[in-house]
Amino acid sequence: xxxxxxxLTLKVWRQDGPNTSGSFETHTIEEITDEASFLEMIDIxxxxxxxxxxxxxxxxxxxxxxxxxxxxxxxNGQAHGPxxxxxxxxxHMRKFSSGDTIVIEPWRASAFPIIRDLMVDxxxxxxxVEAGGYITAATGGAPDANLxxxxxxxxxxxxxxxQCIGCGACVAACPNGAAxxxxxxxxxxxxxxxxxxxxxxxxxxxxxxxxxxxxxRAPTTVSVRRHVRKRYQST
Amino acid sequence: xxxxxxxxxPEGPLADKWQNFKANEKLVNPANKRKFKVIVVGTGLxxxxxxxxxxxxxYQVDAFTFxxxxxxxxSIAAQGGINAAKNYRGDGDSVNRLFYDTxxxxxxxxxxxxxxxxxxxxxxxxxxxxxxxxxxxxxxxGMLDNRSFGGAQVSRTFYARGQTGQQLLLGAYQQxxxxxxxxxxxLFNRSELVDVVVIEGRAAGVVVRDLMTxxxxxxxxxxxVLATGGYGNAFFLSTNAMACNVTAAWRAHKxxxxxxxxxxxxxxxxxIPQSDDFQSxxxxxxxxxxNDGRVWVPKVAGDNREPHLxxxxxxxxxxxxxxxxFGNLAPRDISSRAAKRAVDAGQGVGLKQNGVYLDFSEAIxxxxxxxxxxxxxxxxxxxxxxxxxxxxxxxxxxxxASHYTMGGLWVDYELMTTIPGLYAAGEANFSDxxxxxxxxxxxxxxxxxxxxxxxxxxxxxxxxxxxKSVPDTSHPEFAKVExxxxxxxNRFASVGGTRSPDWFHRELGKIIWDYCGMERxxxxxxxxxxxxxxLYEEFKKDLRVTGGTDGLNQTLEKAGRVEDFxxxxxxxxxxxxxxxxxxxxHFRAEYQTEEGEALRDDDNFAHVAAWENTGDPMAPNRHxxxxxxxxxxxxxxxxx
Numbered sequence: 011x012x013x014x015x016x017x018l019t020l021k022v023w024r025q026d027g028p029n030t031s032g033s034f035e036t037h038t039i040e041e042i043t044d045e046a047s048f049l050e051m052i053d054i055x056x057x058x059x060x061x062x063x064x065x066x067x068x069x070x071x072x073x074x075x076x077x078x079x080x081x082x083x084x085x086n087g088q089a090h091g092p093x094x095x096x097x098x099x100x101x102h103m104r105k106f107s108s109g110d111t112i113v114i115e116p117w118r119a120s121a122f123p124i125i126r127d128l129m130v131d132x133x134x135x136x137x138x139v140e141a142g143g144y145i146t147a148a149t150g151g152a153p154d155a156n157l158x159x160x161x162x163x164x165x166x167x168x169x170x171x172x173q174c175i176g177c178g179a180c181v182a183a184c185p186n187g188a189a190x191x192x193x194x195x196x197x198x199x200x201x202x203x204x205x206x207x208x209x210x211x212x213x214x215x216x217x218x219x220x221x222x223x224x225x226x227r228a229p230t231t232v233s234v235r236r237h238v239r240k241r242y243q244s245t
Numbered sequence: 246x247x248x249x250x251x252x253x254x255p256e257g258p259l260a261d262k263w264q265n266f267k268a269n270e271k272l273v274n275p276a277n278k279r280k281f282k283v284i285v286v287g288t289g290l291x292x293x294x295x296x297x298x299x300x301x302x303x304y305q306v307d308a309f310t311f312x313x314x315x316x317x318x319x320s321i322a323a324q325g326g327i328n329a330a331k332n333y334r335g336d337g338d339s340v341n342r343l344f345y346d347t348x349x350x351x352x353x354x355x356x357x358x359x360x361x362x363x364x365x366x367x368x369x370x371x372x373x374x375x376x377x378x379x380x381x382x383x384x385x386x387g388m389l390d391n392r393s394f395g396g397a398q399v400s401r402t403f404y405a406r407g408q409t410g411q412q413l414l415l416g417a418y419q420q421x422x423x424x425x426x427x428x429x430x431x432l433f434n435r436s437e438l439v440d441v442v443v444i445e446g447r448a449a450g451v452v453v454r455d456l457m458t459x460x461x462x463x464x465x466x467x468x469x470v471l472a473t474g475g476y477g478n479a480f481f482l483s484t485n486a487m488a489c490n491v492t493a494a495w496r497a498h499k500x501x502x503x504x505x506x507x508x509x510x511x512x513x514x515x516x517i518p519q520s521d522d523f524q525s526x527x528x529x530x531x532x533x534x535x536n537d538g539r540v541w542v543p544k545v546a547g548d549n550r551e552p553h554l555x556x557x558x559x560x561x562x563x564x565x566x567x568x569x570x571f572g573n574l575a576p577r578d579i580s581s582r583a584a585k586r587a588v589d590a591g592q593g594v595g596l597k598q599n600g601v602y603l604d605f606s607e608a609i610x611x612x613x614x615x616x617x618x619x620x621x622x623x624x625x626x627x628x629x630x631x632x633x634x635x636x637x638x639x640x641x642x643x644x645x646a647s648h649y650t651m652g653g654l655w656v657d658y659e660l661m662t663t664i665p666g667l668y669a670a671g672e673a674n675f676s677d678x679x680x681x682x683x684x685x686x687x688x689x690x691x692x693x694x695x696x697x698x699x700x701x702x703x704x705x706x707x708x709x710x711x712x713k714s715v716p717d718t719s720h721p722e723f724a725k726v727e728x729x730x731x732x733x734x735n736r737f738a739s740v741g742g743t744r745s746p747d748w749f750h751r752e753l754g755k756i757i758w759d760y761c762g763m764e765r766x767x768x769x770x771x772x773x774x775x776x777x778x779x780l781y782e783e784f785k786k787d788l789r790v791t792g793g794t795d796g797l798n799q800t801l802e803k804a805g806r807v808e809d810f811x812x813x814x815x816x817x818x819x820x821x822x823x824x825x826x827x828x829x830x831h832f833r834a835e836y837q838t839e840e841g842e843a844l845r846d847d848d849n850f851a852h853v854a855a856w857e858n859t860g861d862p863m864a865p866n867r868h869x870x871x872x873x874x875x876x877x878x879x880x881x882x883x884x885x
Contacts, residue, residue: 054523065800070313133314139418149294160383169382
């Protein structure tokens with residue numbers, strides 16, 4: 011049932027614009043019920059900031075049902091935080107404990123430049139789709155929908171692949187910042203999404219194996235481990 | 246009372262009207278189409294499909310969305326499915342039956358000709374979406390599967406697991422992306438419409454704000470399409486996405502477009518009950534769950550035993566008891582009010598006693614856990630993430646919440662508003678659902694408007710403008726509207742009060758929910774019409790927006806949206822007050838049958854109320870479009 015979390019320390023990335031440097035800002039949440047969602051916690055913090063005449067933390071979010079893919083956030087180094095297969099907007103505070111320190115960062119990938127604070131520019135995903143991520147089917151003249159039967163297993167696999175919410179977590183979690191999971195047409199992206207979340211940066215040692223298992227091939231010739239080390243040194 | 250509203254319904258018998266329209270409409274030849282520019286605002290199902298199709302036809306299209314990508318539009322959150330009169334089940338479905346179900350579901354308050362057209366083109370939508378690769382659910386034989394939905398006795402709902410809206414939007418988005426890639430559509434993302442520009446009585450363009458830089462810019466066109474969704478967030482707590490707002494439609498209203506039936510709002514019966522005061526939104530659990538879930542409350546008020554400890558004979562399966570022929574699939578308004586009655590009577594369940602049970606134990610026993618998981622697995626997972634309870638083991642708790650708005654900009658048969666050249670599509674218009682929308686009909690209407698209606702009707706208007714000059718953005722009116730918008734944002738930033746836009750939104754939402762929500766009374770509405778303007782005054786004096794007007798400022802964006810909700814809230818209450826009857830989603834406590842069902846007044850209110858802005862939000866003008874039924878006869882809506 012309902013519990014109250016106490017004394018949470020938030021370290022939130024603040025950055026004025028794409029070309030300025032940023033830093034972590036520390037905030038304390040003295041009390042919050044575990045029924046609250048993670049983003050509701052940020053809402054409350056933002057209300058407090060406005061009350062103190064400060065600017066609210068900028069972050070992307072919209073449906074809060076885990077389907078629109080607008081929300082992002084690296085939470086303690088994991089894309090969308092600790093709960094498996096769950097977007098940030100569906101993450102609830104019951105996954106945290108009193109006294110926790112929570113580090114909140116934007117997606118970290120050069121393909122997603124930071125716009126401000128926790129908001130990044132993911133229009134690169136749109137450009138991928140615009141370049142050919144569609145079926146050519148102009149409006150009108152489509153034959154009857156039942157004309158070509160599609161076996162259920164094929165249809166189900168297509169649905170698995172189509173469930174990707176386009177949030178960019180895979181790019182943010184990938185040591186190479188690659189969008190292979192987003193573009194992997196034959197690979198069920200939802201499953202990949204779960205695996206990315208499961209692995210995250212925090213468990214990078216198993217990363218390359220998972221990657222290979224997911225995609226059926228090694229990502230690139232670049233050593234994943236060297237890349238990860240480099241990223242860690244730079245942040 | 247005037248009848249300046251011309252619905253432009255075509256001549257001929259109902260079933261021939263759309264064919265007659267298409268046979269007689271004015272066309273624009275392919276070589277001339279590129280001379281016309283059309284602005285489409287919003288990239289949900291209606292906007293994306295309209296923009297893509299218009300560009301395929303050869304028009305120059307500018308598409309605007311305030312999201313970072315067109316695929317984020319809230320159509321994506323629709324779960325259950327999309328209706329179409331395919332009759333693949335052979336269970337007696339037909340265009341006529343879908344038409345009749347929609348009219349009846351809308352409680353005889355929609356325009357016959359529009360609804361019939363909707364039913365006709367519904368079949369094309371399914372063909373089109375399958376051609377685009379939408380992975381609708383299929384049977385083992387490879388044919389498309391269907392499920393049944395509220396308010397219908399046939400199975401005509403096509404679905405893609407619990408993510409039908411997502412799959413349809415991705416289809417439409419990809420067609421839009423194709424046109425963007427090929428140069429047919431110029432896409433402006435993270436750009437919010439802040440005003441509509443009307444010159445010499447016709448829509449000349451829009452002013453938008455670049456949300457990244459705060460810059461205002463003008464865009465001119467031959468025609469403007471608003472596909473900007475509904476206004477359910479007026480209630481603050483709703484199943485809408487956080488950014489859904491009424492601004493585009495409201496700005497158009499303030500520039501002369503009539504706003505129809507604002508009091509027709511839909512309260513969805515199956516949402517997760519509120520758990521806390523600071524809650525930001527409510528989450529919908531698809532109506533499709535009612536195919537297998539059984540709704541009940543304890544028979545005795547205040548019975549707070551665990552659900553499994555309450556024996557069968559001490560449970561009230563009230564929907565099955567009250568509406569035996571539709572049972573748990575009774576339409577949304579009826580199910581919602583029944584839940585409210587149970588909770589108001591003290592039979593509510595959960596810690597706050599603010600919900601009713603939706604129980605799957607019988608379905609799990611009948612179908613097995615695996616089948617239930619296959620049908621509803623993602624919904625069950627979502628429920629568990631939010632509540633921390635596992636619906637395979639304990640019944641879900643649900644309660645109604647604001648979900649959809651049937652009201653919207655008044656449009657004629659061609660989807661044109663009262664401003665020539667300004668169109669409204671999808672949830673943003675009022676046209677097809679009357680006083681209540683049936684489940685799985687919103688996706689149908691959005692795609693019908695965008696793919697199969699607007700592309701035909703818009704040429705009827707554009708053809709008149711061939712080789713005639715229209716004002717471009719150098720016209721002084723554009724500069725004037727831009728300045729007004731700039732002043733407005735400067736005003737928000739300089740109030741220097743103490744309360745955030747969210748605080749005001751929450752307070753406003755409470756008033757509208759309490760007095761203009763599931764049940765309305767004359768006294769309550771009068772009270773709301775006193776409280777809303779008072780709070781609005783406070784908003785003007787005590788708002789605090791931190792950060793400036795230059796650059797990205799989400800607090801400033803919200804302030805603009807909340808201000809428009811204030812004025813809309815007044816109009817919703819005014820409309821609800823003046824409609825002295827109960828129909829569909831509009832339930833006036835004074836007008837009910839002995840059993841507590843909605844009591845319509847067909848003699849006095851079988852009409853659309855379309856409101857004209859007068860500059861004073863408390864004193865709008867009410868115009869009337871009489872609803873003339875040629876085919877359908879008024880009936881008391883009964884689902885018993």
